[in-house]
Amino acid sequence: MGLKYREYLNGKKVYGCSTCRSHLSTSDKVMSKDFQGQYGQAYLFCGVVNIEEGEEQQERNMTTGRHRIASISCVRCGTMLGWKYIKAYDSQQKYKEGKYILEKSLL
Numbered sequence: 001m002g003l004k005y006r007e008y009l010n011g012k013k014v015y016g017c018s019t020c021r022s023h024l025s026t027s028d029k030v031m032s033k034d035f036q037g038q039y040g041q042a043y044l045f046c047g048v049v050n051i052e053e054g055e056e057q058q059e060r061n062m063t064t065g066r067h068r069i070a071s072i073s074c075v076r077c078g079t080m081l082g083w084k085y086i087k088a089y090d091s092q093q094k095y096k097e098g099k100y101i102l103e104k105s106l107l
Contacts, residue, residue: 006076007049015043015107020077022050024102036063037082037103045100050075057086065090072100081106 011026025048035042054071068087073080082103085096 009049015102017050017074017077017079017081018106019079020074022074022076024048024050024074024081024107025100031099035101037101039103039105041104042082042101043104043107044096045102048072048100048102051081051100052078053084064093067093067096072102079106 006022009023009026011028013027014023015025015027016023025045029045029047030043031046032044033041035044051072052075054073057068057070059066059068066089067085069083070086071080071083082101084100085098088094088096
């Protein structure tokens, strides 16, 4: 499998994995802080790095409707961080497609 290249970010505020501190995103990529994850407050990001996307996609009924998601984890330590929105079935939720939810407690 080999060594995985990790990106290092610069910015006003850099969000990192709470386990290994790998950089994940910056404050300018935060779209909203008004989301709920499995463990409480979560942030919606338009871009993240140093993650692995789970191969298995799941259909989930969430407070804003039905979505297809994929779990995301830290590329360095494997900590589950949140999910990526693959598909939103409600037309008002389409803006989430391709975006990422990171759990605040895991940052």
